[in-house]
Amino acid sequence: MTMHGTRVYPDEPAGSFPSPPVTFEDRDGRSIVVRPFESEEPRLDALTEMYVQFDPADRAQGIPPTGEKRVRDWLETICADGLNVAAWDDDSVIGHATLVPDVDDPAAVDDAGEIAWELAIFVLQEYQRAGIGTELLEALLGYASEQGVENVWLTVERWNSPAIALYERVGFEVCGAESFEQEMSIRLG
Amino acid sequence: MNVLLGIEGSDESMKTLRSTIERTSDVGDELTVAVVEKPEAKRSQAEMCEHAETLLAEAGVDAELTMLEGDPGSALVEFAERGEFDQLVIGGGTESPMGKIRLGPITEFVLLNAPTTVKLVR
DSSP states (O other): OEEETTEEEOSSOOOOOOOSOEEEEOTTSOEEEEEEOOOSTTHHHHHHHHHHHSOGGGOBTTBSOSSHHHHHHHHHHHHHHSEEEEEEETTEEEEEEEEEEOSSOGGGOOOTTTSEEEEEEEEOGGGTTSSHHHHHHHHHHHHHHHTTOOEEEEEEETTOHHHHHHHHHHTOEEOSOOSSEEEEEEEOO | OEEEEEEOSSHHHHHHHHHHHHHHHHHTOEEEEEEEOOTTSSSOHHHHHHHHHHHHHHHTOOOEEEEEOSOHHHHHHHHHHHTTOSEEEEEOOEEOTTOOEEOOHHHHHHHHHOSSEEEEEO
């Protein structure tokens, strides 16, 4: 593991990831497409709608926020500064993965590889356990890699073993001290 | 109520300090402020004591102020056990760039080990 900023990252870059758009059939036979997310209307409305429908029991560490106004404010911030992909079933967003720059002033960043990025992923309840999370995560990392992103980290609740297993499968490794949240990181080539 | 406030040198602790002093002067609680050691924090233990002293004086709140040596979580819990405190107040975590709430190892230790009621300040 190698230090970058305040975290350690795996020495070896993770394997190559597909560039979105990625189309696949999920385990329940639904045709899903993952595309880079452009935040203009009406797409932002479709993404907001997904989070409005999101089961509050599946929130983690306070996100997504609840209530349409707070969801929209949160999305506007992460869409303005971050890299995003969304999974679509027809014209509904059913999954979203995002990378947010880990800096005080995102506007001042001119090399995506110089900074660290925080990752999060959400899949709507009725689309969970269908293989969508893996596709979404790989598409986000493929997209990020094209944009020059190298260092990605995340936190996950320590008891959330399905999520930890998913992150490990794509190449994330445990880093940093354990607390209620487990920190994990990945290096992209 | 007899309140013990535990702080280190972070912005999170500064916020918790301000909010607890305000609460104390509003309701007339008894307050003890314990400053723990956290070498990686933005402000040193001594600086944090000075900040606490100044803010308490400005608010006209009469509180006991103490510095605790050693591992911050266990020092705080041990101090809480020795006194007659009704509540132990600590910071309620920080937010990641994404907006995720993060609780550090001191918070985790205090929550799992403190004999008193614990309050997290957001």
